[in-house]
Amino acid sequence: MNTLTPRETVSELDKYIVGQNPAKRMVAIAMRNRWRRQQIDPALRDEIAPKNILMIGPTGVGKTEIARRLAKLAGSPFHKVEATKFTEVGYVGRDVESMVRDLMELGVQLVRQEEAEKVRVKAEKSAEERLLDLLLPASRQSEAAFYGGAQPAVPASAAEEAQSTREKLRQLWRKGALDDKQVEMDVTVPSPSVEIMAMPGMEELGSQFKDMFSKVFPQKKKARKLKVREAYDILIAEESEKLVDMDKVAESARERVEQTGILFIDEIDKICGRSSQGGSGPDVSREGVQRDLLPVVEGCVVNTKYGMVKTDHILFIAAGAFHFSKPSDLVPELQGRFPLRVELSALGKDEFLRILTEPQNSLTVQYKALLATENVNIEFPLEGLDEMASFAQKVNDETENIGARRLYTIMEKIVQDLSFEAPDRGGETVVIDRAYVRDKLKDVAEDRDLTRYIL
Structure with missing residues (x-):
């Protein structure tokens, strides 16, 4: 099990995720509490349940990425599901217990890879x-x-x-x-x-x-x-x-899933009832999905092809934008199973600029590596990145706020022509400065309707 301190965990998350320190601290504490629980006498250990987390914030601010990076740091089985994919038992669709079976499959793959590496x-x-x-x-x-x-x-x-x-x-x-x-x-x-x-x-x-x-x-x-x-x-x-002994792998994987598994339930706000949204249409099993989620989150036994899996100590992290609803619209029993809540802040120009420059896997690093395969060197001076960040904030304010995902669209629009011509431009160095960015974005910047559809 990972033995990073909360401070070290936050430091590692900082390498990939900009800002959102309250959320990082909360998940770091949750991870450390898992290690602490393993050091306690077994008689008391089973009584200590994980404190599930509810992340609240608009799309594209880092909710999923925090959970994914946390699982990678901890070496834990991690599975992300969309709450909207589930339906109440009796309706056509996936039942909520399938997410535990999927997590178990991922756990088996993880342990099998580790065992294969040992031999x-x-x-x-x-x-x-x-x-x-x-x-x-x-x-x-x-x-x-x-x-x-x-x-x-x-x-x-x-x-x-x-x-x-x-x-x-x-x-x-x-x-x-x-x-x-x-x-x-x-x-x-x-x-x-x-x-x-x-x-x-x-x-x-x-x-x-x-x-x-x-x-x-x-x-x-x-x-x-x-x-x-x-x-x-x-x-x-x-x-x-x-x-590799697959019986041993399955046993080890079940133990790891039960003790260190992480299930990330995204879009949980979408299974709130329509009453809070002022709608009057049919509310197909939304509250039913919440009630089906309840026993899994609070602890039950799920039958998988690798045996029975207990969910009592799996860490559940739920996330949602809650634009048209609020956490209190969830059924009271489910609210009580997510005692830790943290609000992630919306991203602005300063955060976009940091996202383009600070993370180890930033978009600028990715595009440099991609075009370097064609022997094309691209440089991103600060003025060009500042212009991209400003434009991303402007588009998010005027259209739909999709957070940092806007940067992907803008960056692709800027380097699109260069990517197409790269095989014929080997050996060149291209500087993507402020003038270059404005030139590539001038059409969509001038036409608001075009901006809405292209960016």
Whole structure:
């Protein structure tokens, strides 16, 4: 389990997310409390439930990104769901327990990758031996056929010569001299997929039937010619699969999901009743979805194909803009299950400028790397970035406020022509200054209707 202090967690989040310090501090404390809980006597540990968090703020201010980065820092299984995808049991759609099953699947994948990494050295060694067998097949196959599978009595000199040849090939392989050479090997062909139409609320049963049918059809092998490097990667995957104990993986994954899993429920404001919005149309199961969410959030047991999963200690982070509703419009029982609430502030010009300059994965860094592949160097002086930030704030104020996502649209509009011409402009350096930005945005800046549709 991650042992970062709250201060260290906030510092790590600062590398990718600008501002929103109250939200960062709150999730950092929640993460540290998980570590603290593990240090407590088991008798008391089970009594300490996680304090679920409700993030309130407009779109594009960093709600999802905070939760995603937090899960990555903690090495926790993380799954994001849209509350609007769920329907009350009895309606056509997904039931709320499916998010726990999805989280369990992600947990199994996470643990499987970790276990595969642990046995990678042993898998690489076995894969290398199998690869050398593929590179020296002729003598081995002819001997086995002649002696009916029994091992022949090979003269010492011949055995030494074969071993010498094998070692020479090993050295050539390790130096990379054989990467482009082709070998023929048997590759597993996926078995035919069987789609099961499950009744609403019975998705898990459908999944189990699908798994059962996939095992009925045995996996087939097909001979293919591959480059040595590709064959080696396939062999490593096969050897890793042999070495990893999937029963142990499933058990470990279930433990991790139950103790450190994070479920992020976005758009939770969209399942509030219509009464608060002044509407009179049909309210299809919105309150029903809230009531179905309630037992999962407060703690229940969900049946998955890997066994029963308890949700008592899964951390739930809900988020919503709450433009047309407010947290108090949720059913009272669900409100009580999200005791920690934090409001994220809207972003303005200063925040946009920081987003373009500070994060390790900022848009400017991404576009520089993309165009560098075409040998085109682009530079972003501060004046150009300042102009982009100003324009982003202006468009958000005049049309729809979509937060930092506006920067993606503006940046793409600015570099669109350059991206198209990049293959023909190798070796050039392009400076995206204030004049360049204004030139590329002048059409949409002058026409408000065009701005509404393009940006």
